[in-house]
Amino acid sequence: MTADAAPPLDTPALLSALTLEEKAALLDGADFWRTQAVERLGIPSVMVTDGPHGLRKQAGDSDHVGLNDSVPATCFPPAAGLASTWDTGLLTRIGEALGRECRAAEVAVLLGPGINMKRSPLCGRNFEYFSEDPLLAGELGTAMVTGVQSQGIGTSLKHFAANNQETARMTVSADVDERTLREIYLPAFERVVTGAQPWTVMCSYNRINGTYASEDRWLLTEVLRDEWGFEGLVVSDWGAVNRRDAAVAAGLDLEMPSSGGSGTRVILDAVRAGTLSEKDVDLAVTRLLELLNRSLPALTPGQTFDADAHHALAREAAAASAVLLKNDDGILPLADTGGTVAVIGEFARTPRFQGAGSSQVNPTRVDTALEALTTALDGRRDVVFAPGFVIESETADPALVDEAVRAAAGADVAVLFLGLPPAYESEGYDRDHMDLPAQQIELLHAVADANQRVVVVLSNGSAVTVAPWQDRARAILEGWLLGQAGGAATADLLLGTVAPTGKLAETIPVRYEDNPALGNFPGEHGHVRYGEGLLIGYRWYDAHRLPVAYPFGHGLSYTSFAYENLTATVEGTSVTVTLTVTNTGPRAGTETVQVYVTDPQASVYRPEQELRGFAQVSLEPGESKPVTVELGHRAFAFWHPALRRWTVEGGTFGIRAGASSRDIRLETTVELTGDDVTTPLTPSSTVDEWLAHPAGGPWLREGIEDSMFHGMLFDPQHGQMMRAIPLQRLSRFPGSPITEQQVDEAVARFS
Numbered sequence: 001m002t003a004d005a006a007p008p009l010d011t012p013a014l015l016s017a018l019t020l021e022e023k024a025a026l027l028d029g030a031d032f033w034r035t036q037a038v039e040r041l042g043i044p045s046v047m048v049t050d051g052p053h054g055l056r057k058q059a060g061d062s063d064h065v066g067l068n069d070s071v072p073a074t075c076f077p078p079a080a081g082l083a084s085t086w087d088t089g090l091l092t093r094i095g096e097a098l099g100r101e102c103r104a105a106e107v108a109v110l111l112g113p114g115i116n117m118k119r120s121p122l123c124g125r126n127f128e129y130f131s132e133d134p135l136l137a138g139e140l141g142t143a144m145v146t147g148v149q150s151q152g153i154g155t156s157l158k159h160f161a162a163n164n165q166e167t168a169r170m171t172v173s174a175d176v177d178e179r180t181l182r183e184i185y186l187p188a189f190e191r192v193v194t195g196a197q198p199w200t201v202m203c204s205y206n207r208i209n210g211t212y213a214s215e216d217r218w219l220l221t222e223v224l225r226d227e228w229g230f231e232g233l234v235v236s237d238w239g240a241v242n243r244r245d246a247a248v249a250a251g252l253d254l255e256m257p258s259s260g261g262s263g264t265r266v267i268l269d270a271v272r273a274g275t276l277s278e279k280d281v282d283l284a285v286t287r288l289l290e291l292l293n294r295s296l297p298a299l300t301p302g303q304t305f306d307a308d309a310h311h312a313l314a315r316e317a318a319a320a321s322a323v324l325l326k327n328d329d330g331i332l333p334l335a336d337t338g339g340t341v342a343v344i345g346e347f348a349r350t351p352r353f354q355g356a357g358s359s360q361v362n363p364t365r366v367d368t369a370l371e372a373l374t375t376a377l378d379g380r381r382d383v384v385f386a387p388g389f390v391i392e393s394e395t396a397d398p399a400l401v402d403e404a405v406r407a408a409a410g411a412d413v414a415v416l417f418l419g420l421p422p423a424y425e426s427e428g429y430d431r432d433h434m435d436l437p438a439q440q441i442e443l444l445h446a447v448a449d450a451n452q453r454v455v456v457v458l459s460n461g462s463a464v465t466v467a468p469w470q471d472r473a474r475a476i477l478e479g480w481l482l483g484q485a486g487g488a489a490t491a492d493l494l495l496g497t498v499a500p501t502g503k504l505a506e507t508i509p510v511r512y513e514d515n516p517a518l519g520n521f522p523g524e525h526g527h528v529r530y531g532e533g534l535l536i537g538y539r540w541y542d543a544h545r546l547p548v549a550y551p552f553g554h555g556l557s558y559t560s561f562a563y564e565n566l567t568a569t570v571e572g573t574s575v576t577v578t579l580t581v582t583n584t585g586p587r588a589g590t591e592t593v594q595v596y597v598t599d600p601q602a603s604v605y606r607p608e609q610e611l612r613g614f615a616q617v618s619l620e621p622g623e624s625k626p627v628t629v630e631l632g633h634r635a636f637a638f639w640h641p642a643l644r645r646w647t648v649e650g651g652t653f654g655i656r657a658g659a660s661s662r663d664i665r666l667e668t669t670v671e672l673t674g675d676d677v678t679t680p681l682t683p684s685s686t687v688d689e690w691l692a693h694p695a696g697g698p699w700l701r702e703g704i705e706d707s708m709f710h711g712m713l714f715d716p717q718h719g720q721m722m723r724a725i726p727l728q729r730l731s732r733f734p735g736s737p738i739t740e741q742q743v744d745e746a747v748a749r750f751s
Contacts, residue, residue, distance in 0.1 A: 008296070009043065011289045015282060017041055023285045024267040027248065029258040032238075033058070035288065046295050048156070048200075048235075048256070052112020052128065052144070053078045053094075053354070053483065054361030055101045073101050074310040074484065075354055075361040079114060079140075080461050081321030081480035083130035083505035084555070086592045086614060088143035090320060095147020097313055100305040102153040108295035109154035109200055112359075115141040115188040116204075118506050119164040119536055120517040122431040127355035127461025127481055131505040132537030132552065134184055135611050138191030145196040152298030154199030154291065157192050159237055161185055161219060162530075163204035167430045167522035170239070173207035176530035179604075181208075182639035184536055186223070193228045199294055200233045203252055205240045212242045220251035233287040238358075245270035249277070253284035307364045311485055315367070318482035318489030323502035324556040325466070325476040331413070331455060332475045333496025333558060339412025340382040343370050344404045344447060345440075346391050347417040347459045353486045355461045357427025367487035369417065369457070376491050384411065388443050392421050396439035401446055408451040415494065416447055416473070419459030430522055434465045434512045441469055448472035457490060467510045467549045478502075496558060501590040501616075503555035503660070507538050510549050516540035538661045539607035553594050553611075553660035559585025559621065563593070563665035568655045570670050573648045575631040579657050579666060583619035590618045595629045596661065597636060598654035603677075604638060609656060612636075631655075636672060642679045650674025680751050683728035683743050687713060690727050695750045700727070700738070707737040 018026070022038050030036045030045055037045035050056040055073035076082070076094050085091070102110050114125070118132040130137040145155045162174035162185050176185065192198060201224065203213045213219060214236055224230045235254040241247050244255060244263040248270075255263045270276035324332070334341065348370040354361060374383045386404040390397060408414040418440045425431055435441075448454050456473040458464065461481045470476060477500070482489055492498040509515050516532040516539075523529065535543050538552035566579045577595050593616070596609040613629035633648060640647040650673050658664035679689060681696050690696045704710045709730075713722050722730075731738045 008293050009289055011286055011293070014041055014043065014289060015286060018285065020271060020278065020281070021264075021268065023281050024264045024271075026288055027254055027267065027281070027284050028261070028263045029254070029256040032257040035254065035292075043289070044292065044296070046108035046292060046299065047106065048109040048111060049107050050112075050358045051098065051110040052114055052359060053082070054359075054363070055098065055105055055107065055110065056359065056361050057105045057107055070362045071105060072362050072364045073105075074307065074314055075363040076314050077318050077321045077483040077486065078127045078355055078359065078461060078481050079130045080127045080505075081482055082317065083136065083140055084323050084478075084480065084502040085317065085320040086136065086503050086505070087320055087616060088139055090317060091140050091143035092147040093313060094317055095144040096150055097147075097305070097310045099148040099151025099153040101310070102148070103151055103298050104303045104305045106299050106301065107153070108299060109156055109291075110148055111156045111202065112158065113141050113144045113155070114158050115192065116159055116161075116163050117185055117188070117536060119530075120430075120521040121434050121463045121506075121509070121512065121515055122521065123164060123462070124166040124425050124430045125355075125357070125427050126463075127425060128359055128427070130188075132507065133505070133611050134187040135191075136505055136614070138188035138195075141188060141192040142195040145192055145198045149196065149199065152295075154232075154295060156200040156202045156235060157189060157198040158202035159204035160189055160201050160224070161204060161213060162208050163206055165430055165522045165528065166428055168526065170205045171207070171526060172523055173210050173527045174530060175209055175527050177533065178644075179639045179641050180530060180533045183534055190228050193224065193230050197231055199291060200235050201230060202235050202237050203240055205237050212240075214240050214242055214252050215246040215250045217250040225251065233291045245276045248280050248284055253287045311365060314483050315485035315489050315492075318486040319492050319498045320501055321480055321482055322490065322493055322500060323478040323504055323554070324493075324500040325478050325508075325550050325554070326470065326473070327556050328474045331453060332477070332494060334413060334494050336377060336495060337380045340384060340410060341373065341377070342407040342411035342414040342451070343373060343383055343385045343417070344388045344407060344414055344443075345417030345457075346387040346389060347419050347457075348415075349385065349387065350391065351487050352391070352419055352422060352459045352481065353483050354481050355425060355427070356422050359427070363484035366484050367489075369487040369490040372488040372491035373415075373494065376495055376497070388416070388447075389437075389439055392423060394437060394439065396442050401443055404443060405446050405450045408447045408454075411451060413453045413455060414447050414451045415455045415457060416444060417457045417459065418444065419479075420461065420464065425461050431462060434463065436464055444469055444472055455494070457494075463506055463508050465511060465549070466508060470549070478504075499558045499587065499589050500556065501592070503553050503592045504550060505552070507541055507548050507552045508550040509541070510547055514541070514546050514548075534605070534607055539610065542608040542661070548662070551660045551662035553592070553658070554663070555592075555660075557585070557589040557591070559583055559587050559589035561585075561589070561591045561619070561659070563657060563659075566655070566657055566666035566668050568668050568670045570672065573633045573636060573672050573674065575635070575655070575670055577613065577629045577631060577655055577657065579627055580624055581617050581619065581627050582624040583621055586621055588618070588620050590616055591659070592616050593627050593629070594658055594660065595631065596656040596658070596664070597631065598656065599636065599638075599649075600654065601651045602638065602649060604641070606638060609654075609661070611661070640677065643677065647677050648672060648674045649677055681747050683740075683747055684726045687723040687725055687727055687730060691723070693750065696746060699746055699750070703738050703742070708735065709737060
C-alpha cells in the first residue's frame, strides 16, 4: 500500500456498527457507476466502469443510460479479434495495460471480460465475446483477468450465464438442459473463476429455464460459490434485478445502477417481514466491504500511463488478431516496390475499429490503413485511393463505383476494404443476416472485373458470409475490429512487416442456414430453446458433415509448418501430448497447435471432437521445436446426467493434433482406466439398468432365473422391449418372481 492509499476497512467492526438501513443502502449503487458511501463510518464510494477492451469512463455527469462521451483511453481490439490471437500471454499484457489505465482514472473495477458463447452468428454482441468454444474463451478470459487484477484493479466476469443473444435479452428464458449448460455455457466461467478469481461476477439479464439469473440461487450460490469456490462479489448487469429481495437471497450482492432507493426499501421490508434473512444481507455487505478493501490500495491520485506504449501494444494485438483466410498464389505480402497499389473502400480512410454500445471507447488516437500504407511505402510504390461506397448507405453510388473501377484498372493490385456498417451490429439488437451490404459486393465484382489481383480486407465484429464472393479475391484478410491501431497493423500485415498468426475462434459457415441455432434463435413468446444442445459451432458442422467456408482454428501464415512425432503419455486420467513442429517455409512464423479429443465409445452422445488444449510456437525458417500440451481429467470427461458429476469412462480416446478443426495433421489413441460410473438404482430404473449394475445385476438374475420372466427378458426378438420396462412396474406383472417390496429393499441395499 502506498503512503497515500486509504487504510484498510475493519469489516467485522463495520458490520457491527452499520444499521440495517445502511446495510441495505450499501447494496444499491449511488449513481450509474459508483457504489454507496457511509461517511459516518468512513466507508468510501468507488467507481466501476465499462470495458472490456478499453476503459470507458464518462467524462462528466452520468447520463441515464451511461453512454455519454468518455475520457480518452486506449482502444484495444474487441474480443472477436483478441480471441483470434489464441495468445494468453498477449491477453495478460493487455489486461495489465487496462489495469494501469484504470488506476490512472481511479476506477476500481473494469466491467469485463465478456465470455459468453457465440451460439449464433447473428448475436449483435458477438464482437464483445471470444469464441464458440468454452476452452478457448476460458483460457483467454483467465489471462485477461489475471493481467488486470495484477494491477490492483478488479474485473467483472460477464454475463453469467447463457446470455447469447440481444433480442429480448432483459426477459427471455434460455431453456437449456443441465448437461449442455455444464459442458458448453458454464465451463468458460468456471475456468476463469477457478484460475483467476475475478473480484466480481456480473449476472446476466435473462432467465435460465424460467428463473432470472439475478434470482437463481443454484447458479449464483450452489454452482458459482459452493462448487467453484468463487470468493468475490456478484453484481447485477445494469438493470438486471427483477425482485431485489429474491436476488439477495440467491446470492446477488450489489444492484447497479442506483435504483433510487427502491431496492433498499424492498430489502428492508423483506427483512422486517421475515421473508429475507438479515444474515443474507450481512453476507452481501461483507462481500462489498471486502471488494472495497481490495480496491482502495490502487486508487491513489495522480497516477498516469504511457499512452504511446499502450498504442504500440494495441498495434501488436491488432496484427495478431487478424486472420489470413486465403492467399492464392502468394499475392500477400505485397512487395514494397513495383506498380501502383489501389486502395479502395471507405473503411481504409474511415476505419470501423470497435463495436457499438456500452463498450464503446473514446480512443487516444486512431490509425488509418490508407495513411499507414502510404507512409510505409514512402513513394516506392504509388498509392491511389477511391472510397468506393458510403459506409452507412445501402445503395451503390455509380460515381464512386466508376472511380474505384478506374483506380483498380490502372493498378498492379487492388486492396479492397469491405465490412459491416456500425448499424449492422450493436449491443441491444441482433443481426438480421450474415451478409455484407449488397452495394459492397457489387463493388467487389466491378473491381475484380477490372483487376484480377484483388485483396479483400474485412472489418466486422461478427462473422460474415464469404462463400458467395470469395472466388473474386486472391486473398482475404479477416480483420474483425482491430482497435485504434488497426490501420497501422493492417499495413504491417499487408506488407509483410509482420506475419499473420491469427486463427479463427469461430467457424465461418458456407451460409447462415447451416448454423446450429437455426430455428431455435432468437426464440418466441419469451423463450429460446437451445435445441442444438452440445452441438454449438464446429461441433455441429462436424456432426452433420457440413462443408464450411473456413473452419474453427483456421488461419494461414506467410510460411508453412510440418507436424511430426506425436506421442501421448498417460498418468491416471491425465495425458501429456507432445509433438514436433518444423517451420518448412521461407520466413519466421508462429503456429498455434490445437489438440482435440474424441471419445468414440461413450455411453452418452458426445461431439465428434472437442478442443482440449493448444499451444503456440515461434520458429525461424527450418527450425524445429517440441510442443507439449497437458490434458487433465476434464479433457476426457462429460457431465453425467444421472450421477450429476464430471465423469471419465474408461476406454479408448482419440488424440488429434492439427492446425484447425478440419486440418488434423497427426492422430493417436490412449487407453484410460476411467472413473466409477455405477449409476444409482431407483425403483424406476429399467431392467437393463438393473442388469448393468454390479450388485443389482446378479441379484436380479438370481431372482428371475427359474421363472418364465427369464425367457421373456432375454428373448432374441422381444427381450430388448421387455428390458426397457422399469423394474418396479415389471414387478407388478402377473407371475413376477420379484415383488415391489423386494425392489424397494434392493434399492436401499445397493444404493
